[in-house]
Amino acid sequence: MNKLLIVDDSSTMRKIIMRVLRQAEIPVETILEASNGIEALEALTANPDVNLILSDVNMPEMNGIDLVKKVRESKPKDELPIIMVTTEGGDSMREQAIQGGANGYVCKPFTPDTFSEALKPYVD
């Protein structure tokens, strides 16, 4: 069963992602929320069994790219997949995220189908 961590400074976007997960009938045991990279790292320390992170890029305190780099210091891509969910759709930002260790990239606005397709390879 999946244990997800959603990282976004917008509570609206966290709710939208949760709704899309339900619509796509992706089986989720627990969803944890964080509003920036620092909170996400704290959540991961307290919940080391998280098996997928969905993270925004542009956030206060610690952005999504720095979060990916920090997570990759201890968890490789195949152990803890990270998918960026962001309005930052430019090639340069996408490259930075993938080079930093992100597994995938979903641009907002997205349709539920686009979103669930991007998640499928990483959920049970």
Next chain:
Amino acid sequence: MSTEENRAEDSVGQLNEADLLEVLKESADEVFLTMIGLVGVLVDESCDDDAVDIEKSEGERVEYEAVVSFSGQRSGAVILRAGVEGALDITRGLLMLGEEDAVEDEEIMDALGECANMLTGSLKCKALDPSGGFTLSTPNIGKSVVVDYDNHLGGLVYRLEKGCTSVEIWLDEAA
């Protein structure tokens, strides 16, 4: 200046005010339809110094404003304004809430910020900065946000389900 920087400047320089406003229309249509589930009806637009005014065109007083700034070859901001009904349309659409569902003021502010964020991100990718290099701010949301840009490039007013909203582009004159 590097070749890449020159290309980026040319790319931005080639877009005139009308082009940018057309791209903003595309972005607004995409965001409204995909994320809010609404087809916004364009009821007013301007492409000059006169800011659009939802109170003048639709009789709805602006109660909420969300500003996302961008900086790079050009600096400026996208501003989303809405009255109470327009803000509720956006919030209920994004969160898929019914009319019977209560909506907190905090939820409205966050939803408008996210909407402005998506509009600016889309404009950035489609027109301002397809190759990267521009940075976006996190949304500044409030009931009367101070806008520190002097060149109003253009604006659009949309009628949504019960209310309306406006989307504007402002640029830094000095850029």
